Amino acid sequence: MLVRHRTSAGIVGTRMTYATHPFDVVGWDGCLYPYTFNVEDYMPITGKVHQPPPVHQVFEGAGFVVCAFLPRKVDYHPLAVPVPYYHSNVDSDEVMFYVAGDYEARKGSGIGVGSVTLHPGGHAHGPQPAAVEASLGAEAFDETAVMVDTFRPLELGEAGRAVDDGAYAWSWAGRRL
Ligand SMILES: [Fe+2]
Numbered sequence: 001m002l003v004r005h006r007t008s009a010g011i012v013g014t015r016m017t018y019a020t021h022p023f024d025v026v027g028w029d030g031c032l033y034p035y036t037f038n039v040e041d042y043m044p045i046t047g048k049v050h051q052p053p054p055v056h057q058v059f060e061g062a063g064f065v066v067c068a069f070l071p072r073k074v075d076y077h078p079l080a081v082p083v084p085y086y087h088s089n090v091d092s093d094e095v096m097f098y099v100a101g102d103y104e105a106r107k108g109s110g111i112g113v114g115s116v117t118l119h120p121g122g123h124a125h126g127p128q129p130a131a132v133e134a135s136l137g138a139e140a141f142d143e144t145a146v147m148v149d150t151f152r153p154l155e156l157g158e159a160g161r162a163v164d165d166g167a168y169a170w171s172w173a174g175r176r177l
Contacts (some may be wrong), residue, residue: 008074025087039084044072049080053147065092067147071101073140083135084128092149094119100144107131109171117168151156 001022004013023035023169045055074082093157096117103111103122105127111117120123127135156164 001136033094039068039070039141039144042068042069042070044070047075049075050082050084051075053084053149054146063152064148064150067144067149069143069147071140071142071144074135074138076120080134081135082138082141083127083131086124088122088124089119089149090122092151093121093154095148095150095154097146098143099146101142103143104132104135104138107134110165110168118156118160119131121153123169125172 001016001018002013003016004011028037042058045051047055053066053067055144056069057065059066074080094117097117098106098111098113098115098117100113104108106117107130109128
């Protein structure tokens, strides 16, 4: 294995040889994961107040990041609001795939297991109406979702347009088309 690292003389490399592959482990403590892994093995980071999406980041590539949201204990400050705050991710488009469980922030929006949402960059979004109130006092969320944020704009292809639920964008307004 060649490990590149910084020194006062610039970037140098050290070649190391191990008896077994260094990724042949039962755990990995870090921010980025070098290989595929079962999303259920991911250990979510939790906090006193709502944690921003980068704490859920598991992969990063050129122009995109992948985050995993897993069943977890939620924010434990007595005044915490466990669902995400409103945001408009101006730097990226955001695709969410709802894998399992109940995604608390999307309650009442028609989103269920198997749904995919696209929140284009700049589109302000957050918990659906009443989801904030419903989340207060919650101790844990039972949700599994995978998110891909892309730093170049995404466009809907033919297959995406064919299954588009035009009412979703209006779910924050509390009305259907
Ligand atoms: Fe978002």
